[in-house]
Amino acid sequence: MAREVRHDATGPLKVDEDDFDDEKGNIAICMCGLSSDYPFCDGTHRTTRDEKSGTVYRYEDGDRREIEEIVYKDGGE
Template identity: 65%
Template sequence: MAREITHEATGPLKLDESDLDEEKGDVAVCLCGLSGEYPFCDGSHRATDDEAAETVYKYDGDDADGERREIEEIVFADE
């Protein structure tokens, strides 16, 4: 499975001890691109559990609450 993700960040996020979850004692960084608390994980990745391995997906609204669409082809423009 693959996912097309659009990010609007213009620089890095620096994590420090204030980012630790007091209850769990860890920091979970989102790798699926769907978190409403990006760059931190909020569990939105659970919406991807049934994605097919050979399909590329785009979630409308860039979050797990949006509609999931299958991408047929990604075409890159020449610069």
């Protein structure tokens, strides 16, 4: 599976000890790209658990659609 994710950030976010979860003692960085609290995981990745292998998805406003493919303007991958 693949997922189209759009980001507006143009630079890094520096994390520090204030970002640690008080209960778990760690920092969970979102790797699915869907968190509303990006770059921190908010649990939204659970919506990806039933994604099918070989399928490309687009998530918008809480909805998920299957798309044919991601086409890049420059033809890249």
